[in-house]
Amino acid sequence: MLTMSSFPPVRACLFDMDGLLLDTEDIYTLCINLILEKYQRGTLPWSIKAKLQGRPGPAANKLFQDWAKLPIGHEEYVKQLYTLQGQHFPGTQPLPGVERLLSDLGRTRFWEVSKSKDSNSSSTTHTPQRVHIALATSSHESNFRLKTAHLTELFSVFEGHRRVLGDDKRIPAGRGKPLPDIYLLALKTINDSLPAGEKPITPEECLVFEDSVPGVEAGRRAGMRVIWCPHPMLKKEYAGREAEVLAARTGEAGDVDVHQLGEIDDGWAEYLPTLVDFPYEKYGVVVPPVEVEEDPVMKSTGIIDDGEGLQSVETTTTAAAA
Numbered sequence: 001m002l003t004m005s006s007f008p009p010v011r012a013c014l015f016d017m018d019g020l021l022l023d024t025e026d027i028y029t030l031c032i033n034l035i036l037e038k039y040q041r042g043t044l045p046w047s048i049k050a051k052l053q054g055r056p057g058p059a060a061n062k063l064f065q066d067w068a069k070l071p072i073g074h075e076e077y078v079k080q081l082y083t084l085q086g087q088h089f090p091g092t093q094p095l096p097g098v099e100r101l102l103s104d105l106g107r108t109r110f111w112e113v114s115k116s117k118d119s120n121s122s123s124t125t126h127t128p129q130r131v132h133i134a135l136a137t138s139s140h141e142s143n144f145r146l147k148t149a150h151l152t153e154l155f156s157v158f159e160g161h162r163r164v165l166g167d168d169k170r171i172p173a174g175r176g177k178p179l180p181d182i183y184l185l186a187l188k189t190i191n192d193s194l195p196a197g198e199k200p201i202t203p204e205e206c207l208v209f210e211d212s213v214p215g216v217e218a219g220r221r222a223g224m225r226v227i228w229c230p231h232p233m234l235k236k237e238y239a240g241r242e243a244e245v246l247a248a249r250t251g252e253a254g255d256v257d258v259h260q261l262g263e264i265d266d267g268w269a270e271y272l273p274t275l276v277d278f279p280y281e282k283y284g285v286v287v288p289p290v291e292v293e294e295d296p297v298m299k300s301t302g303i304i305d306d307g308e309g310l311q312s313v314e315t316t317t318t319a320a321a322a
Contacts, residue, residue, distance in 0.1 A: 137166060
């Protein structure tokens with residue numbers, strides 16, 4: 001196993017969404033509590049909420065129903081929940097540090113396009129490189145659109161083919177977080193669309209950003225490094241067990257192959273209270289200055305909507321026929 005001193009520079013960042021990029025966790029809690037209070041069931045404790053976080057909707061709903069024992073059927077509960085979410089999710093906002101982080105990582109594209117314009121570059125020393133990014137969220141497509149329709153600019157950094165949602169048909173049923181499938185698929189979407197000549201990215205060159213405990217486990221079991229940036233109340237719930245969370249050894253997934261888990265304090269995962277002022281240098285990431293956005297090589301590539309998502313394309317300098 002690699003140690004802290006031998007990790008390669010990060011070449012890909014894979015992001016969860018709810019509670020990591022967006023302030024949706026408190027909205028989820030609000031909507032659930034409105035239903036609980038309607039049926040005199042009190043409020044949702046963090047000991048239960050912690051188990052719901054990061055999991056696909058069907059799995060989370062079953063865990064919740066088994067605990068809440070509401071006097072209504074599953075379909076009625078889901079109907080009421082989705083109605084409340086439809087009222088509140090359009091007000092989601094990015095969490096502190098998110099806009100800067102995504103902008104900075106998106107700007108590393110400069111290293112790729114500037115190198116492609118300099119065919120004479122033959123340096124054998126380590127040079128700055130683009131950090132590719134992908135989204136890996138348990139949210140299904142309908143919920144994803146509900147949460148992000150007003151945040152298209154923020155999410156434009158995630159190219160359409162590098163967005164993996166919870167209802168992606170490439171993920172087998174029952175294989176959501178804390179299993180590693182979604183992060184392995186997110187990496188595949190990047191490797192399948194790398195520029196010609198760029199070597200495939202390996203799991204140990206990936207950095208997963210997660211807020212949930214099942215999500216941390218999914219990233220670790222995928223063989224990737226992980227940043228755990230939880231809600232303050234989730235952090236409080238796991239006080240004294242942080243090392244177990246970072247090693248994916250909380251037992252959230254039940255019996256698993258030990259070789260898929262980490263070791264306590266092995267350096268593969270780190271807790272951060274916020275994404276503000278992210279320590280790029282620690283992960284071998286070089287962010288070019290904001291001014292490169294005005295560089296001709298950046299302006300010669302653009303972003304188009306292919307009907308399914310945003311993709312980067314290179315424009316030509318020849319005039320189109322009238």
